[in-house]
Amino acid sequence: MYKVEAHAVSVWYGDHQALYKVSLQLERNQVLALIGPSGCGKSTFLRLLNRMNDFIPGFRMEGKILIDGEDIYAPHVDPVHLRRRVGMVFQKPTPFPFSIYENVAYGLRLQNRLKESQIRERVEQALRQAALWDEVKDNLKKSALALSGGQQQRLCIARALAVRPSLLLMDEPTSALDPISTAKIEELIHELRQTYTIVIVTHNMQQAARISDVTAFFHMGRLIECSRTKDFFTNPTHPETLRYITGRFG
Amino acid sequence: MLSSPRHAPPKRWGEHIATLAVALLSWGSIAILAGIIGFLVYRGGQVLSWEFLTAPMREGMQKGGIAPALVGSLWLTAVAILTAAFISTAAGAYLSEFARPSRFKNLIEFLVTTLAGIPSVVYGLFGLALFVTALGLGASILAGGLTLALLSLPLLIRNAQEAFAAVPRALKEASLGIGASEIQTFFRITLPMALPRILTGLVLASGRVLGETAPILFTVAAYYLPTYPHSLLEPTMALPYHLYVLITSGTNIQATYPMAFGTALVLLLLTLCLTGIAAYLRYRLKKSYRV
Numbered sequence: 001m002y003k004v005e006a007h008a009v010s011v012w013y014g015d016h017q018a019l020y021k022v023s024l025q026l027e028r029n030q031v032l033a034l035i036g037p038s039g040c041g042k043s044t045f046l047r048l049l050n051r052m053n054d055f056i057p058g059f060r061m062e063g064k065i066l067i068d069g070e071d072i073y074a075p076h077v078d079p080v081h082l083r084r085r086v087g088m089v090f091q092k093p094t095p096f097p098f099s100i101y102e103n104v105a106y107g108l109r110l111q112n113r114l115k116e117s118q119i120r121e122r123v124e125q126a127l128r129q130a131a132l133w134d135e136v137k138d139n140l141k142k143s144a145l146a147l148s149g150g151q152q153q154r155l156c157i158a159r160a161l162a163v164r165p166s167l168l169l170m171d172e173p174t175s176a177l178d179p180i181s182t183a184k185i186e187e188l189i190h191e192l193r194q195t196y197t198i199v200i201v202t203h204n205m206q207q208a209a210r211i212s213d214v215t216a217f218f219h220m221g222r223l224i225e226c227s228r229t230k231d232f233f234t235n236p237t238h239p240e241t242l243r244y245i246t247g248r249f250g
Numbered sequence: 251m252l253s254s255p256r257h258a259p260p261k262r263w264g265e266h267i268a269t270l271a272v273a274l275l276s277w278g279s280i281a282i283l284a285g286i287i288g289f290l291v292y293r294g295g296q297v298l299s300w301e302f303l304t305a306p307m308r309e310g311m312q313k314g315g316i317a318p319a320l321v322g323s324l325w326l327t328a329v330a331i332l333t334a335a336f337i338s339t340a341a342g343a344y345l346s347e348f349a350r351p352s353r354f355k356n357l358i359e360f361l362v363t364t365l366a367g368i369p370s371v372v373y374g375l376f377g378l379a380l381f382v383t384a385l386g387l388g389a390s391i392l393a394g395g396l397t398l399a400l401l402s403l404p405l406l407i408r409n410a411q412e413a414f415a416a417v418p419r420a421l422k423e424a425s426l427g428i429g430a431s432e433i434q435t436f437f438r439i440t441l442p443m444a445l446p447r448i449l450t451g452l453v454l455a456s457g458r459v460l461g462e463t464a465p466i467l468f469t470v471a472a473y474y475l476p477t478y479p480h481s482l483l484e485p486t487m488a489l490p491y492h493l494y495v496l497i498t499s500g501t502n503i504q505a506t507y508p509m510a511f512g513t514a515l516v517l518l519l520l521t522l523c524l525t526g527i528a529a530y531l532r533y534r535l536k537k538s539y540r541v
Contacts, residue, residue, distance in 0.1 A: 050427060052423065052427065055423075055426070080429055080430070080431045083426065083428065083429040084428075084429035087427070087428070088424075088427035088428075090420060090423065090427070094418075094420045094421055094423075094424035096421060096424070096425070096439060097443065106425070106428060106438075107428040107429055107430075110428070110429060110430050110434055111429065156424070159424075160427070160428065163428060163429060
């Protein structure tokens with residue numbers, strides 16, 4: 001069974017059609033990179049996977065999206081529960097104005113009544129997974145806003161991991177970061193793919209080539225090409241993909 | 251103010267005159283404000299004393315203090331702002347966070363804007379008809395306080411709506427993305443982050459409510475009642491109306507004139523205090539909004 005399957009997915013915002021019959025499959029513990037020029041629909045596709053588009057007025061969708069074989073747009077599915085299984089990291093770091101500890105504990109306090117000792121355990125585990133523990137373990141009570149941009153983004157990854165999702169969505173997670181912080185996040189994605197399936201939107205083709213197993217290229221709302229990253233960059237089948245990865249547009 | 255660069259090109263005459271005019275106008279308005287405060291401090295300061303603040307008025311309001319009016323005004327402001335705080339925060343939250351764009355939402359926003367422009371004496375008449383008569387509250391602190399709450403609602407709703415809208419969308423999405431429901435996101439992220447702004451609005455509104463005369467005229471204010479209220483269903487004296495009485499309808503206006511200036515000074519100082527608190531809250535807000 002695939003981790004993620006999209007079957008002929010089309011999306012409209014009001015009268016504007018943002019996606020045209022997109023279909024793709026992603027296997028467990030793989031990293032899928034979504035690339036393409038601005039406004040191509042890659043972020044729209046990403047936000048379909050945890051139903052974040054539901055909040056946009058005029059949003060309408062056709063087709064099917066399955067996660068672990070389950071239709072996530074079926075009427076009985078509660079999007080709030082879905083989002084606990086599908087974590088998300090945004091373009092800009094979005095720490096809450098709380099302490100580091102409370103930021104990571106945020107998702108845990110929302111749901112099942114965990115004991116404080118269990119929460120402490122899960123916070124530490126999440127911070128270790130996000131490769132931030134050693135830098136903050138003595139300052140857990142400090143405000144998260146005092147961290148550097150790169151640390152804040154790893155904190156947001158820890159916050160997403162703490163609720164133990166199985167699928168992790170990342171929307172250009174390094175576009176607001178310096179090269180060193182970017183390298184750290186990329187290294188982290190490499191580690192996380194052991195446990196998680198990851199879908200990442202990126203503007204940066206080198207990044208897609210470095211970190212992903214599968215690459216999907218979107219253009220004007222259509223999925224132009226989706227293949228193993230190795231083949232995608234060395235031997236693209238579609239002329240438009242070739243033009244994009246050689247920098248002739250976008 | 252803009253400082254001119256070291257090698258600024260020579261200014262033309264028109265510019266000199268315009269700069270001078272702007273400077274004169276701004277210094278002029280500051281001077282007028284300082285004049286008003288100075289005048290009130292000079293005239294009111296002559297009667298201001300501990301007794302003036304803590305004792306009831308006596309001898310045809312020519313002697314004693316203004317304590318019953320001061321206490322009455324504080325009660326009225328408290329009732330008005332506490333009531334308005336809940337309603338305006340809820341309404342602002344609905345308009346900013348929960349209502350989907352619709353004709354109905356536009357209609358409410360239009361009504362809120364319109365209500366803000368209605369003269370305060372009309373609110374007084376409405377309060378008389380609704381609270382005093384129809385609901386049978388009589389001339390009472392409750393009736394007057396609720397009328398003042400109505401008066402301050404439009405601006406407070408707008409303020410709350412803007413406070414919620416100013417919380418970064420990214421943080422609300424981050425909370426939703428972790429699996430918080432919309433209600434959880436509102437209470438755990440949006441409301442705490444909007445609170446400083448909402449409080450600032452409430453403090454400024456209490457300054458305005460404190461000085462309103464027309465809405466309390468028919469609903470609560472007593473001409474002469476030198477006692478302290480025991481319940482919210484009693485009428486009371488209030489500072490702005492007391493001031494009006496001292497100047498226009500006392501038994502010996504010449505003799506009550508100095509008391510009027512003292513009352514005005516107390517009103518001014520209270521309002522300045524509230525504005526100061528609001529300024530402090532804004533400063534705290536600036537420090538905490540580093541996201």
